[in-house]
Amino acid sequence: MIHTGTRHSPILRERRDSCGVSARFVRHSVQIFRTIQIFRIIQNISTMQYFVRAMENHKESDRVFGRELPCSGLDMAKAEAKRIVLTSDPAMKLQADACIRNGRQVRTKYRCWRNERGEFFESVLV
DSSP states (O other): EEEEESSEEEEEOOBBBBSSOBHHHHHHHHHHHHHHHHHHHHHHHHHHEEEEEEOOOSSSOOEEEEEEESSSSSHHHHHHHHHHHHSOOOGOOOEEEEEEEETEEEEEEEEEEOTTOOOEEEEEEO
């Protein structure tokens, strides 16, 4: 800080660089920028969601059966998808997908289904 003014009314002002920007302003801007970066990283981590969705496995039908079932991880989602298909009626030809949602993007990581004869199939997708 530079002290300027008279003895009776001191005026304190901050040192400024050649552009007229104070050092305090620069430090504050950097802190805000870092906070925003950390918030975005945390937000991206927290938006990753695993879930299971089940549907009828017909060529003419692709409708979703029930709501998406949220899961805590991919292993839990795979196990839940397998359980849904194995406990369903074989004549229903049910298919279940274990998916991950990251923001607006959804990717299917695991799929299991029953065919016309009631045989169980599963596939790990990349």
